[in-house]
Structure formats: C-alpha cells, structure tokens
Amino acid sequence: MRHVISLLIENESGALSRVSGLFSARGYNIESLTVAPTEDASMSRMTIVTTGSDDIIEQITKQLNKLVEVVKVVDISEAAHIERELMLVKVRATGKDREEIKRTVDIFRARIIDVTDASYVVELTGNQGKLDAFLGAIEPALILETVRSGVCGIGRGDRVLKL
Amino acid sequence: MVLTGAEIVIRCLQEEKVEYVFGYPGGAVLYIYDALFQQESVRHVLVRHEQAAVHAADGYARSTEQVGVALVTSGPGATNAVTGIATAFCDSIPLVIISGQVPTAAIGQDAFQEVDTVGITRPCVKHNFLVKDVREIASTIKKAFYLAKTGRPGPVLVDIPKDVSMHKCEYEYPKDISMRSYNPVVKGHSGQIKKAVQLLLEARRPMIYTGGGVVLSNAAEQLTKLTRLLGYPITNTLMGLGGYPAGDRQYLGMPGMHGTYEANMAMHYSDVLLAVGARFDDRVIGLPSHFAEEPRKIIHIDIDPSSISKRVKVDVPIVGDVKEVLEEMIRQLESGEARPNPEALAAWWKQVDEWRGRNCMVYKNSDEIIKPQFVVQKLWEVTGGEAIVTSDVGQHQMWAAQYYPFTKPRRWLNSGGLGTMGVGMPYAMGAQLAHPDMQVACITGEASIQMNIQELSTCKQFRLPIKICNLNNRYLGMVRQWQQLFHGGRYSESYMDSLPDFAKLAESYGHVGIRIDKPSDVEGALREAFTTHKNELVFLDFQVDPTENVYPMVQGGKGLTEMILSAEDL
Numbered sequence: 001m002r003h004v005i006s007l008l009i010e011n012e013s014g015a016l017s018r019v020s021g022l023f024s025a026r027g028y029n030i031e032s033l034t035v036a037p038t039e040d041a042s043m044s045r046m047t048i049v050t051t052g053s054d055d056i057i058e059q060i061t062k063q064l065n066k067l068v069e070v071v072k073v074v075d076i077s078e079a080a081h082i083e084r085e086l087m088l089v090k091v092r093a094t095g096k097d098r099e100e101i102k103r104t105v106d107i108f109r110a111r112i113i114d115v116t117d118a119s120y121v122v123e124l125t126g127n128q129g130k131l132d133a134f135l136g137a138i139e140p141a142l143i144l145e146t147v148r149s150g151v152c153g154i155g156r157g158d159r160v161l162k163l
Numbered sequence: 164m165v166l167t168g169a170e171i172v173i174r175c176l177q178e179e180k181v182e183y184v185f186g187y188p189g190g191a192v193l194y195i196y197d198a199l200f201q202q203e204s205v206r207h208v209l210v211r212h213e214q215a216a217v218h219a220a221d222g223y224a225r226s227t228e229q230v231g232v233a234l235v236t237s238g239p240g241a242t243n244a245v246t247g248i249a250t251a252f253c254d255s256i257p258l259v260i261i262s263g264q265v266p267t268a269a270i271g272q273d274a275f276q277e278v279d280t281v282g283i284t285r286p287c288v289k290h291n292f293l294v295k296d297v298r299e300i301a302s303t304i305k306k307a308f309y310l311a312k313t314g315r316p317g318p319v320l321v322d323i324p325k326d327v328s329m330h331k332c333e334y335e336y337p338k339d340i341s342m343r344s345y346n347p348v349v350k351g352h353s354g355q356i357k358k359a360v361q362l363l364l365e366a367r368r369p370m371i372y373t374g375g376g377v378v379l380s381n382a383a384e385q386l387t388k389l390t391r392l393l394g395y396p397i398t399n400t401l402m403g404l405g406g407y408p409a410g411d412r413q414y415l416g417m418p419g420m421h422g423t424y425e426a427n428m429a430m431h432y433s434d435v436l437l438a439v440g441a442r443f444d445d446r447v448i449g450l451p452s453h454f455a456e457e458p459r460k461i462i463h464i465d466i467d468p469s470s471i472s473k474r475v476k477v478d479v480p481i482v483g484d485v486k487e488v489l490e491e492m493i494r495q496l497e498s499g500e501a502r503p504n505p506e507a508l509a510a511w512w513k514q515v516d517e518w519r520g521r522n523c524m525v526y527k528n529s530d531e532i533i534k535p536q537f538v539v540q541k542l543w544e545v546t547g548g549e550a551i552v553t554s555d556v557g558q559h560q561m562w563a564a565q566y567y568p569f570t571k572p573r574r575w576l577n578s579g580g581l582g583t584m585g586v587g588m589p590y591a592m593g594a595q596l597a598h599p600d601m602q603v604a605c606i607t608g609e610a611s612i613q614m615n616i617q618e619l620s621t622c623k624q625f626r627l628p629i630k631i632c633n634l635n636n637r638y639l640g641m642v643r644q645w646q647q648l649f650h651g652g653r654y655s656e657s658y659m660d661s662l663p664d665f666a667k668l669a670e671s672y673g674h675v676g677i678r679i680d681k682p683s684d685v686e687g688a689l690r691e692a693f694t695t696h697k698n699e700l701v702f703l704d705f706q707v708d709p710t711e712n713v714y715p716m717v718q719g720g721k722g723l724t725e726m727i728l729s730a731e732d733l
Contacts, residue, residue, distance in 0.1 A: 065469075
C-alpha cells in the first residue's frame with residue numbers, strides 16, 4: 001500500500017541523511033521525498049511517499065519517531081488529505097506541434113513559462129496522476145526533459161501538523 | 164569564566180561526575196589531552212587500541228549504572244572506535260564518545276587523518292553531533308549524556324574539530340536540558356497495565372520472558388517480586404542473565420538457540436507470554452513463523468515503541484520504563500483480590516517440570532581431557548558465584564552463560580547483539596576499574612582473546628588483576644561446530660595453527676601465566692589464581708576438548724522446539 005508520511009524535523013545539517021539512511025539501512029522504499037524549512041526556520045517539513053504492508057508502515061513511523069531530531073510524524077494518507085506535485089517539462093515546439101501543445105497545456109490548466117522558437121517549458125501542478133496523464137498526452141518524441149518536485153501533502157480540514 | 168574548548172570538555176566531564184575516560188591521544192585531540200593533563204578528578208586509562216577504549220568504557224557502563232566515556236582522535240582513531248560503538252549500540256549501552264576532528268577549515272579537504280566520523284557512525288549511534296562552535300560544546304555534551312542514559316540508552320558521539328577545542332569562550336554548564344524532539348515515555352499507560360495484569364491472572368500456561376531491558380532499567384528487584392507474587396515460570400535471555408536469580412525454582416534457564424529445553428518449550432507452549440525488556444531476537448525465538456503457529460497472547464513491556472510488534476504481533480503493548488511498569492503491575496496485583504488459578508498453574512508446573520526432567524544441560528565429563536563446561540562450573544565454585552564474568556563471542560560465551568548461574572544483574576557482560584569477538588578483556592578492564600574489590604573473570608577462547616590481546620599491556624599499566632580463563636580448543640569453536648553439523652565436516656579456515664604460548668605471552672607482559680592440561684588441575688589452578696595471585700592478572704590457558712559442541716541447539720531457520728539436545732540427536 002502507498003502511504004504519504006509527513007514529518008517535522010529539526011533544521012540541522014545532516015537531518016536529511018538520518019532519514020534517508022534509516023530507509024536504506026532497513027530496506028524501506030522511498031518513492032519520493034521532499035524537504036524544505038517551515039515558517040519556523042528552525043524546523044523543516046518532510047513529505048515521504050513510501051509503500052509497504054501495514055506492519056512495515058508501522059515500523060517506519062516508529063523508527064522515524066525514534067530519530068532524535070524528528071519532532072512529529074503523521075501518516076497523512078490515513079485520512080482525507082491533499083497531495084500536490086510540481087513538474088517542469090521542456091518540450092520540442094516547432095511547426096504544427098506548437099499549437100497542439102498549447103491546447104494540451106490549456107486543457108490541463110498548465111502554464112508555459114519559457115518560450116523559444118523551438119521549445120516551451122511547461123509548468124504543471126497536481127497530484128501524481130494528473131502529471132502522469134499530461135506526460136501521456138504529449139507525443140513522447142517531443143519531450144526533451146522533465147523534472148518533478150516529488151509529492152507535498154497536507155491533511156484536509158482541521159487536521160494540522162504543527163508543533 | 165573564559166575557557167578553551169578543550170578545558171570546557173573536561174569541565175563538562177567533571178560536571179557529569181565522570182570517573183574514568185578510556186582513550187588514546189592523537190593530533191586532533193591534543194588540546195583536550197593537554198586539558199586532561201592539568202587536572203586530577205577525571206582519570207584517563209590509556210588503552211593500546213581505540214576499539215578497546217570503547218569496549219572498556221562499555222564494560223564500565225554495563226557493570227555500573229553510569230555512562231561510559233571514551234576519547235579518540237580523528238580519522239583512524241574514530242574508525243577503530245566504530246566496532247566498539249556498534250557493539251554498545253546493539254546492546255543499548257549508554258556511552259559518550261568524544262572524537263577529535265580536523266580543524267573546521269580543513270573539513271572536506273581530504274586532510275590528514277580526516278574521515279566523516281558523523282557520517283560513518285550515524286547508523287550505529289543513538290545520536291551524534293559535530294560541534295562547529297566553541298560556544299556549543301557545553302550544551303552539546305550535556306545533551307550527549309542526557310541522550311545516552313535516558314529512554315532506550317545508547318552510544319552518543321560528539322565530534323570536535325581541533326580549532327574548536329582551541330578557541331575560547333565564556334563557560335557555563337547548562338543545569339537542565341529539554342529537547343522538543345526527544346521526550347521518551349517513562350510511565351506506562353495504566354489502562355494497558357490493567358489489561359496486562361488481568362490477562363496474566365487469567366492465564367493457564369503463563370510464562371515470563373525477560374531481557375537486557377530489566378538490567379538496564381535496574382529492575383531486577385521488581386521483576387523478582389512480581390515473578391514470586393505470580394508464581395509463574397521465568398526465563399532470562401543472554402542479555403538479561405542475572406535479572407532473576409538463577410537456581411531459583413521458578414527459573415527455567417536461558418531461552419533460545421542454546422537455551423534450555425524447558426525454557427524453549429515453555430515459551431512456545433505458553434498461552435500468555437509476558438515479555439519484559441526483550442525483543443524477540445532471532446537467536447531467542449528461532450523462526451518467527453514457527454513461533455506464531457502456537458496461539459498465545461503476548462504482553463510486551465519496552466521503552467522503545469519500535470521494539471514492539473517488530474518481529475511478533477503483540478496483544479498488549481506497554482511502552483515505558485520497565486521498572487516503573489513492573490512497580491505499577493505489582494501495585495495493581497497487591498491491591499486487587501484476584502490471584503492466579505491454582506489448578507491450572509499446578510498442571511502447568513507439572514508439564515514444565517516434566518520438560519525440566521530431560522536434564523538438557525548434562526554433559527559427559529572426562530578424567531582424560533578438560534571439558535570446557537567443567538572449567539566454567541569450577542570457576543563458579545571457586546568464585547562463590549560472586550564474580551563479574553565477561554566473555555568474548557563463540558562457544559565459550561554460551562558455556563559461560565549456561566554453566567555460571569548469575570544471581571545478580573550487571574555481573575555478566577557480553578556482546579549479545581553484535582557478537583563482537585575481542586570484547587572480553589576490555590570489558591573486564593572496565594568492570595575491574597569500576598569494582599576494584601570484586602573478582603573479575605574473562606571467559607574467552609584462543610581466537611577471541613587474540614583480537615584485543617594488546618590490552619594485556621594496559622592491564623599491566625593500570626594493575627588490573629583480572630583472571631583470564633582461556634578455553635583453548637585450537638579451533639574457532641562455534642564456526643567448527645556449524646561446519647561439523649551443517650557443512651559436511653569441511654573445516655574451512657576454522658583451525659588455528661601457530662598459536663602463541665599464552666602463559667609465556669602473559670609473562671612477557673609482566674603477568675602470571677598458567678597452562679592447564681589435565682582435568683584434575685583445573686580447580687587448583689583457579690584457586691591459585693584467585694588466592695595466591697589475587698592482586699595480579701592471571702592468564703589461565705586451559706587446553707580443552709577440541710571436539711566439544713554447545714548443546715542444546717536450535718539450528719538457524721528452525722523453530723524453537725526443534726532442538727538438538729545432545730550429540731546423540733544428530
């Protein structure tokens with residue numbers, strides 16, 4: 001099962017390697033991992049997308065909690081939540097492809113943020129499925145480069161992950 | 164008061180009432196050694212290899228309730244310490260390791276004796292720090308001691324660059340510490356404890372299984388009280404020996420791979436199993452799927468939530484300090500009316516005694532050749548069962564655990580989790596320094612002892628009268644045993660040729676060496692060591708039967724009840 005784990009961690013050097021080291025040492029999967037400081041600069045928030053049986057997910061959250069610098073751990077996928085990922089795609093845009101790509105961009109409510117006479121850079125946010133669908137809608141030969149941020153997640157309603 | 168970083172380090176150790184630091188100097192810690200030189204209260208024990216420094220600090224910690232402290236230099240000093248750190252980590256031993264680092268400006272430049280110590284040790288410490296500013300030394304060391312000894316204990320490393328130890332700042336030792344990210348649960352959930360007590364009282368085939376957590380939490384007294392109150396059978400793991408007095412009627416011996424028949428059978432066929440500060444290790448329960456075949460309710464008390472339901476499914480988890488939880492259980496039991504079902508318990512004891520009747524620890528003694536088990540039994544007799552016993556790793560370790568019944572905690576020091584050969588002598592050094600008036604014996608083998616044999620020199624310098632009982636069978640005994648049983652008797656690289664004359668070797672370091680060839684000389688040699696040479700290190704080199712195996716045995720990957728009880732079962 002796929003899970004999205006959010007955690008608050010002291011913003012210390014080496015904190016990221018403690019988390020990633022834990023996953024590799026114990027053989028857990030990381031599908032994606034994002035991290036950045038929160039509004040309180042002394043703390044970072046991390047979103048980890050992982051897969052595993054219930055027992056493994058239980059061990060993952062326990063092991064994360066055991067790390068001395070980890071302040072709080074929540075499996076946000078246990079209840080209603082929102083996931084977003086940012087993707088930048090550089091596509092070859094010449095001739096009749098320019099129009100077609102523009103139309104696809106509009107359908108996906110993406111944006112073109114860089115234009116040359118031979119290429120576009122498209123910016124798109126959404127959940128993983130939407131990003132995958134966009135890539136599926138573009139002729140593969142036209143895709144020059146993609147970069148994805150990994151998943152960010154937040155609980156819906158009054159579910160708050162805060163100190 | 165303005166002090167250098169090095170002086171602050173020493174001040175902090177004084178504040179933490181550190182008696183001994185085990186270490187080895189080098190370039191990156193020269194300022195710290197200079198500060199150490201200029202004071203008297205923290206005493207330094209100069210080892211001959213950094214691995215032994217950490218093991219000795221570890222042995223000190225295991226035999227006391229104190230945090231052990233080691234001091235090593237950068238680069239190879241730190242990497243040599245890693246085995247010691249990992250050993251302590253696996254057994255949850257509180258240590259603070261201070262390592263020197265190259266100057267801040269040189270970090271990342273591939274400087275002389277530079278390694279990423281924080282990176283290398285990260286997976287085998289409870290936590291570690293790189294101190295980049297002299298103003299952070301005091302608070303970091305305070306945190307290190309706090310982390311090492313609270314919650315599930317463990318080693319904490321503080322890496323200090325040379326320039327940071329040279330810089331000066333205003334010194335003040337923080338009075339207390341609070342960390343928003345670290346708040347271990349100490350008191351167990353009272354509702355869960357109530358459930359556990361009720362389940363225990365309803366049990367028809369109860370069993371108590373306890374580990375190193377009882378020793379670490381200093382809860383032997385509470386465990387003994389609870390066990391006697393209930394009248395249930397109990398087993399102590401390799402790490403938990405001494406948690407309950409061996410020899411008592413309710414004690415079934417050690418469980419696991421080389422545990423007793425009765426302990427393993429009672430673990431397996433219990434209907435309620437109370438696990439206390441133990442972690443269902445692969446050497447204890449064998450194959451988890453086989454263990455799970457028999458339905459039973461499990462109550463698990465542990466300070467570390469991640470130890471619970473890790474290898475077996477637990478029905479009543481209780482997170483908390485073992486001592487506090489046991490005290491609460493005793494309180495609830497004593498204040499309530501309910502008592503265990505006497506008929507069910509009598510029937511269960513009848514079954515347990517039947518298993519005990521197999522007498523699985525009997526071995527065939529000999530008049531011709533020294534049996535290793537016999538040496539351990541004689542050591543127990545000669546020391547009145549009151550010695551601190553350390554061991555290395557292998558067959559001798561199991562024989563020590565099986566044939567020296569421990570009645571008190573912190574008397575048995577061995578590397579249970581990591582299984583590190585070479586810990587025996589350094590553990591004995593740490594224990595002897597902590598307990599100068601006690602008898603300290605190191606049960607070892609000719610292979611293990613050579614892994615830190617250089618420490619004979621340290622023992623001479625610090626006049627440590629430890630008694631080394633070398634069960635010399637000329638083989639890597641446990642490897643040979645597995646090769647005999649599971650690899651068609653192909654003894655690949657398990658025979659050691661060209662062994663030194665250990666007695667002469669010990670003598671060359673200035674100690675007493677005795678070689679013992681005959682069973683009839685065993686007791687006399689031990690008595691001579693512990694009386695005539697009471698104040699000297701004695702190296703007793705027992706020439707033991709090279710073909711002897713450790714039984715009972717549960718093979719790796721087999722179930723707990725699938726035991727080989729003796730050579731006849733092969």
